[in-house]
Amino acid sequence: MDKEKDIKEIENLDTDSQDVDEQQKVSQEKSAEIEEQTSGEKDTAEETTKEVVADTSGQSQEQSLDSEVDLGEKDSEEEDEEEHDEEIDYSNFSKEEFVELIKSLAKDDNVQKAERVAREIKPLFDEIKEKERGEALERFVADGGAEEDFDFKYDELTTRFDANYKLIRDRRAQFVKAKEEQKEANLKKKQAILEKLREFVDSEETNISFNEFKNLQNEWKDVGPVPGAYAKTLWANYNALVDRFYDNRSIYFELKELDRKKNLESKIELCERAEKLVEHENLKEAIKELNELHHEFKHIGPVPQEEQEPLWQRFKGASDAVYARRKEFVEQLKSELEENLKVKEQLAEEVQPFASFDSDRIKEWNAKTKEILDVQKKWEAVGGLPRAKAKVVNKKFWGTFKTFFNNKSAFFKKLDAQREGNLEKKKELVNRAVEIKDSIDWQKTADEFKRLQREWKEIGPVPEKYRESVYKEFKEAADHFFDKKRSKNNEVEKEFEENLKRKENICDQIEKMAVEKSDDLEKFRDLQDEYLDIGFVPRKSISKIKSRYSEVVDKFINGMEGLSNEDRQQIRIENQVNKLLSGPNADQKIHRKEQAIRKQINKVEHDIALWKNNLEFFADSKTADKLKDEFNSKIKSANNELKNLKQQLRVIRTVSD
Incomplete structure (x- = not known):
């Protein structure tokens, strides 16, 4: 429920009740005047009255000038303008959101509401358009262009917005035109009814069918609004003819009494319905129905004079009981809105730090986005706000919200630019991989591919739409080379076995020197360099030969009696460093x-x-x-x-x- 709208709608009821109260007084004065004019005619019209009463079967009614003065003339357009939806702050809408909104408005059956909202959002959308144009002009001038040569073409979103806006305006124009045409048609209908009424009034027959006269009155009542320039004159002519009709016929008093009795029955029924509304569960519906009852009560017509005041007091009392509920309801709603204001002011403060948030990590932006969306859920779970303060609080919250997402958008735009640069770098690696994929210099090319792979990993991500395709090109080139390389595995394995034998031979020589307690450090270093220069060995023997080598080296170092601890330590460190240098990622x-x-x-x-x-x-x-x-x-x-x-x-x- 839109609480602000409920308050406004409920409070509008006072105007209707005041209208009916004044209507009651006018009706009493009018009835008293007519009573005085017609009291002398009652006896002379007795026989005619009986005849007409038989003809009308109790259906005659007096239509008072005051009770009918505005019947049927209230423009439905004015009623539509009185109904407003919840105020929405469109200042934070994005271009895409404005386009989606105006598309939905173009399909809305409520043409007036759609046109009103479209007028409200058009300046905001134009600001975005001009901002885009201004930025484009700045870039054009910055790139060396002349301002008078600048020609800016709006994007598809702008075209769609303008098209839907024009459609709404056209529908509104058609709607207004149709209403004016209908008013002109209504004018002709009422003019025709006036001509028929003149025939009744000018007729010399004294017992003309009263039902026909009442049918004309009902027909008049059912006709819709007419152009404003003719409304007052039409009503004046209509009421003058009605008065003449009653004044010219001696049965007026009797018919008036019958009409007032029927009016009394109708108004008593309205009182009973009004009295039941105080127990209605839905106060909003009760208020709406009471408004309708007031409108109907006002237009039914006069009742017997002695019943007028008691009947009005009964109806007014039933209304006052509903008003009392309304007052309590409005106060409660205002209290709730004040509580909502406190909560939303706190939430608006809570999101302020998000406006200055900055990071160069996607995960942190995503985590922060989750946090602010959680705050948004809390915001949306809170009800409405007092109208006088809603705009300020909404602007504070949604302004910060928009700033955060603008900053996030700027970050990802910058990230996209970096990824475009990464894409160019990776394309260069792809080109290099394609160049060397057919090389038969196996070891050098394999090392080059490994270097390219390391560089590939260090470059960073590329735009998502190219990620799979560019990696596929790179991988196909690498797979092509390594598939060819694996086809030479038999020869390579033989080479690895030979390398293993050479390394085992070196280990044997170092071990022999250790057993003999040789101090020939120069020979040891030559063997050490020779070992490190030997290539790969079979994978299954890597761990074993490394252990053997470390073991014999330690045995040799420990067996050198003339070697100081410092020299031993230096040799061990040199050995460790050499092993690191001979390995990958040295x-x-x-x-x-x-x-x-x-x-x-x-x-x-x-x-x-x-x-x-x-x-x-x-x-x-x-x-x-x-x-x-x-x-x-x-x-x-x-x-x-x-x-x-x-x-x-x-x-x-x-x-x-």
Whole structure:
């Protein structure tokens, strides 16, 4: 339920009740005047009255000037203009949302409502159009173009909006034209009815069928509105003819009494219906029906004079009971709207940080989007707001909401631009892969393909619509090469087996030197370089030969009696670095190893500085001396470790350079 609309609709009821109250007074005055004019005619018209009453079967009614003055003349267009939908803040709508809205308006059967909303959103949509044109002009001038040569073509969305807007305006024009044509037709109908009434009034017959006269009155009542310029004159002529009809006939008083009795019955029925409305569950429907009862009560016509005031007080009392419910309902609605205002003001504050959110990660944008959409759900779950404050709160919330999504859109546009650049880079890799896919330099080309694959992974994503196709091209080139390479596996396997034998032979020689406790370090380094220069071995033997090699190297180093621990450590580090250099991703592994040693050096230096600082706080005592010895021992060990780490770092630099 639109609570603001309910309040407005319910409060509008006061006007109807005031109209009926005043109508009642006018009707009483009119009835008293007619009563006085016709009281002298009652006796002379007695016989005629009986005859006419028999003819009309109790169906005659008096149509008072005051009760009929506006009957049938209220333009349905004015009624339509009084009904308004919930106010919507269109200032935050996107171009696509405006197009979808105006498409739905173009199909709406309520032509007036559609045209009213279209007029409201047209300036907002034009602002977007002009903004796009201005941005395009700026880009055109920035690119070196002359402003007078600029020719801007609007997109399909703009074309669709303008077409639907014109359709709505055309439908509105047709609607107005049809109403005017109908009013002209109604004018002719009422003029024809007036001519028939004149024939009745000017007729010399005194017992002419009263039913025919009443039928003309009903026919008049059923005719719709006429052009405003003729309305007042038509009503004046109509009421003058009605008065003349009654004044010229001696049966007027009797017929008036019969008519008033029928009116009394009708108004009593309306009172009973009004009294039941106080128990109606749906207050909105009760108010709507009470408005209809007031309208009907006003147009029924006069009742016997002695019944007028009591009857009106009864009807008014039933109305007042509904008004009391309405007042309570309106107060409750206003209270709820104030509570809603507090909640929505809090939610508007809650979304403010989203306007300044920024990140270079898609996951963080998506997470933040989920958060703000959750807040939006809470917002939409809250009811309406007081009309006077709704615009400010809505603007604060939806303005921030729009800013966030504009920022998100800008981020993804920037991301799309980066992905376009990534696409160009990956296309270059595809071209390179196609160039070398038929090479028979197996090892070099395989290494090149591996390098291309690493570079491919480092480039980053490409636009989604090209992701599969560009990867497929790259993979087909790589598969083509490696399929050919695998076809040479038999020869390669033989080469690997030969490499394994050569490495085992080197391991045997190093082991023999260890057994003989040889100190020929130069020969050991030559064997070590020869081992590292040998290519791949069968996959199943990789782990085994690596273990054997490490074992014999350690055995040789440990067996060299004339070798210091520092030299042993250096040889071990050189051996480790050489193994890293001979493996895949050597540069990255060496870099990580170097960084790890630097980190460890920083930690040891920090510990030494801390312990030395602590020594200064110990006083001379037996306990203090013991603690000093412990700290000095720690510092000595740390210095040795630091010396070892720096030696490792020097070796890594020397070997890797």
